[in-house]
Amino acid sequence: MWGTSGTGMGRARASVGLAALAIVPVLIASVLVVPVGLLVGVGPVLTVLAAVVVGLGVSAAIGPVLVGRRIERLPDADLEDRPAAFIEDRVAALSADLGIDAPAVTVVRGDAANVAVTDGYRGARLVVSTRLLSLPAADRDAALRHALVRVRSRDAAVTTALLPAVVVVETLALLATLLVGRRNERTASDRRVNRIHGYEPERERIPAPAYTAAGVLLWLLLVPVWIPAVVGDRLYVAERRRAADASVARLGPDERTGLANAVEFARDAAGAADWPPLLDRLSLVSMADEETGRVRGTSRQETRVRLARLRSKRSL
Template sequence: MAGGPTRTIRTGVGAVGLLAVPVLLAALPIVPLAWLLDAGVGVGLLVAAAVGALVSAALGPMLVDRRIARLPDADLDERPAAFVEYRVDELADDIGVDAPAVTIVRADAPNVAVTDGYRGARIVASTRLLSLPAADRDAALRHALVRLRRREAAFTTAVLPALLVVETVALLATLLVGRRVDRSPADRRVNRIHGYEPDRERIPAPVYTAAGLLLWFLLLPAWTPAIVGDRLFVAGRRRAADAAVARVGETERDGLANAVAFAGDAAGAADWPPLLDRLSLVSMADDETGRVRGYSRQEARVRLARLRSNVAL
């Protein structure tokens, strides 16, 4: 396949970008400390690489498990719950991967995520996804299991803590840059009616903007590889899993296309936890978070167009 080597290179570059994020965050305190102790910058970078990768890999599964534990339980009867686990077992056996644990959550977001790590693998599916027609539901579950088999779920879970730090700081910086402190004429009229005049010694808007720009400047070395990883690895591996499902047969290809289309158009995206977004069938990040991650709004549309075309994926 002509595009095979190119896709491999893009995936590799994306994986390096994601792995660089925890290393860079660890380097912030470790490299200056190594320099002060005359250990050398090179030694500091080596220690930061080991510490950043190990700490992130240790915290990732814990962070994900705690977030999943706080999701609303679906409260399914024993028979429906057992049937879902049975279908996951069957699909896992067909794909050639050990069946993961299954958690069904009550959510309007028609989505499914897969996590992996030293605490074990788990599929998290929403009740709305399970309400889809059988072919669509099974194709979405198969997509998650393919990502599990290829170990990308384990890698993404391991780097999630560092990505969460970068994303949170980036959102804060964006909020500070766009913060509005000036009162509108309507605000002033309401204040006069109620006899309230706020303190005029408030922080000027340029101060917020300068603080936000400073945060962005400090964050840029870690944010850049994070968005490269999101675009090349996370989005690229979703498309690769699409292709793997499509190659199984026409029913699976059409079912996956239907699931992706429904997830992209249906309401309820706010029900899906942002922490699981990179591990999910479809990204459900809001506009602000999507821009911070460097996501393209065209990603789901491109996937859908490829699935519904007659070209080989």
């Protein structure tokens, strides 16, 4: 599964992260499976086994569908036949160099300079923005190689399969955070203006403290699944990106410099809002927006560390 990428320590960290990510769908499935197991009267071993099978099985089945539908909603680049054929040929050539079948290619219009790769029973797919394709050839090819390495190592398939449960946790955590921070929108000044104009809307039926209490309660319920999701992000997702960095860098100094340039440009380019958070863990660079970044395990620090390693003279 790991191929030849990454150090022994990196592989150990990624293994721990993978185990943490795999726990998340199992814990979510346990909410339904455990009560059923207790009612039916099966033993704890069979109940746990059923939670594992249901959690991982459902997640793996939904993952490719979830990502595929999100990709379908992205704005198409509407490239002419010749540029589109050139990109597909370039991806095919790079895939042949890595010894894998070329994935399908979707070029999307947007200011975000990024590339993501998804894999599963529906097949592998590369999603690349027009802005990333505008990079110099060496930088562009290095970024595409990075994505293709994640197909070869099966990292893209694993991440796609485990994505639905993590997205559920992330969405609920964001909701809890927003509830905790919710405040009454109308100030005393707003009320005075409303009365002057003869309009006084109905008072807030639910007081702000009630939202805060609901948010805190939701966070407490989420902690058992949020912690492994964060650990998985920090260890598995981050380590597999770094392992792909190392695989590309070993091809030569030009590839190493090209990848560093692409990562730096993607990090600093405007347009992060154009890149859907759902593809974030499958991308060259994490581009989580300000809201989701508050409840995520990934951070911009990860990209800074990757760049420092790529720019250094030492072996990755």
